Amino acid sequence: MKIHFLSFIVLLTLIGCKNDNNNSEHNYAYLGGQIINPNNDFVVLSKNDMVIDTIKLDNKNRFLYKITNLDEGLYTFYHGGEIQMVLLEPKDSLIFRLNTLEFDESLVFTGLGDKKNNYLINEFLENELQEKKIFKFCQLKPHVYQRRIDSLKQLKTERLNEFKIKYNTSELFNRIAQGNINYGYYSSKEVYPFVHFGTNKAAILKSLPSNFYDYRKDINYNDKFLKDYQYYNSFLRYSVNNLALKNHLHHSNEDSFSWNSICYNLDRLNLVDSLISSAVLKDDLLYHFTSNYLSKSSNTENNNVLLNSFLSKSKDDVAKDKMKRFALSLNNLKVGSAFPSTIIVDTNDSELDINSLLKSPTVICFWSHSYIEHFKEIHYKISELKIKYPEVKFIIINTDNNNQKHFKTALKENRFDFKDEYQFKTPLESVEALAIQPITKTIIIDKNQKIVNSNSNLFSIKFEEQLLGAINR
Known part of the structure; x- marks a missing residue:
């Protein structure tokens, strides 16, 4: 396409408007964009971990793609190692412009559907900055900490409500945006015992208000709708860490908590196996916790124990083969070994x-x-x-x-x-x-x-x- 980027935006908007009157074919969306400093010449579009298409960039590093028979929801586009999600609903004509050297920070959407996606990307960037504040707040006493994060949640909720009224947003967007707020808030609760100073985690847990984790009774730990959603998956990891800690402290003789404890890490895998029934979520969590431990451990015996636990619980044969190769590579990098020919x-x-x-x-x-x-x-x-x-x-x-x-x-x-x-x-x-x-x-x-x-x-x-x-x- 030999048109300027501004013309590209206008064309895409006109395409959306033109088709808007065709009720027989309303279940579509357009996605396009321009990539500055591209790392390769294509973009990969997927949904629910299934690749929809690999889209070539033109000679000006742009693309335009029509999704027919749209399954509305979150889609993922991948370019040169970077991943970002977009929300697509029927008749959206969405384009973006980004610079790979500042991927998330440079991402700006225009076209039909831009408001909701710009809202979501701005929330994502704000949450990255807020995470640093949360870690500092974690040194506060529990009741003070709870007031701080309650206040942050309230501000976000008020801002979302104003946005919903102004743009008459869809139920799908509302569910995702509210999930953003809720699961970010829940994650802040789950990380508190780990980030709060001190290794006596039992004492920290005992110091928490009785209602600190009341929201857990309403959590669906096997939510199929949110299984590909970043904030939900982050929450699951934090929550499993915390729930496993509670189980671990019941039978552990260790004086202080250590992430490298083989006992604690086995407790995590056992908890995932019993708590999570969704095969996709379970396999993802098992893989995450096992690879995380192996990558930081130099104890071959403990590595083998955790690896065997993972292999007995995971149903993903590809992940199991990958984990066995990962463990083998780690064994080849033992202290005193020669560096592999590379x-x-x-x-x-x-x-x-x-x-x-x-x-x-x-x-x-x-x-x-x-x-x-x-x-x-x-x-x-x-x-x-x-x-x-x-x-x-x-x-x-x-x-x-x-x-x-x-x-x-x-x-x-x-x-x-x-x-x-x-x-x-x-x-x-x-x-x-x-x-x-x-x-x-x-x-x-x-x-x-x-x-x-x-x-x-x-x-x-x-x-x-x-x-x-x-x-x-």
């Missing part, structure tokens, strides 16, 4: 085995366009560490499965040096082989090319101590 590509498109670079104490860390703030933060941090530890080599690897152009563009636009910057030749295989989960994973190697720590973190208070240990070996 082909990387430098900024001149030259291929080399990473082991050819490991001639001194080395730190290997990773980044992805999906986590742009982390990308910036690790580069700032490494700049400081290079001055402090000149004898250490720092290798920074982009994990995205796209071409060199986007990798180098991100470095250029943020004025980062190309030195020590690489990509994987085969990203998907390498990410799995090195068990890169989460993206903050950092690997420390000694001068003998042996792994000292395969699961460090540049921002951990223990990182420099771990690095000094590798230097002095």
Whole structure:
């Protein structure tokens, strides 16, 4: 399409208006957009974890797609590792414009259906900022904390009610927007015992007002409508953490709570198995909690115990195979092991085995366009560490499965040096082989090319101590 973006908006609106009078074919929606600094040349559209289509961008990085036989609700569009949801209802003609370097923050909708989607994306961004406040509020006493988050919920509810009246919103939108508020509020309640200072979680639970968790009696832990909804899924994870904590404290002899307790983590899987009947939700939670534990544990025996528990409960054969490969990769990265042979590509498109670079104490860390703030933060941090530890080599690897152009563009636009910057030749295989989960994973190697720590973190208070240990070996 050789039209300007403004003309693109007008055309899409006219298409929606023209079809508006055709009652025989009203169950459709248009979705289109323009992507600045695209990471590849396509967008993937899906709903309920089922891919609807892969849509090619034109030569101006735009697309326009008609969904016929629309199943109204939340749809997901995926581009270059980033995911965002849109609400589509009959006769919507929705387009967006975004910049991949600031994905969520740059996302703006226009066209028929824009008001409700701009409302939802603004709520999403506000909740990200509010989360930091919530974590600070968690240090307050329970009754004070409850007043604070009750007040936040009230403000959000009033704002939503005003929006509903002004734009005469649909029942579907109202349900999703209210779910936003409710499940964000419930999550704030569920995280309190964990974020509140102190390791005596039993005492914290006893200090809570008797009605603190009254809303739980009305929760559907198997809601099919909300199963793909981010706030609902986040709530389920927080709630399982909390309910499992209560069960764990009944039989635990541990003096203080630890996320790494194998007993607690087994309690979590057992709770998921008994509480959740929806196969999709159960398998997702089992996978999340198991991979989270394995990615942070260096105890092979405990890893095997939790893995076996997961395998006995999950019904998802693909997830089970993936988890077994993940556990195997972690075992191959044990302390004292040689770093696996891995082909990387430098900024001149030259291929080399990473082991050819490991001639001194080395730190290997990773980044992805999906986590742009982390990308910036690790580069700032490494700049400081290079001055402090000149004898250490720092290798920074982009994990995205796209071409060199986007990798180098991100470095250029943020004025980062190309030195020590690489990509994987085969990203998907390498990410799995090195068990890169989460993206903050950092690997420390000694001068003998042996792994000292395969699961460090540049921002951990223990990182420099771990690095000094590798230097002095």
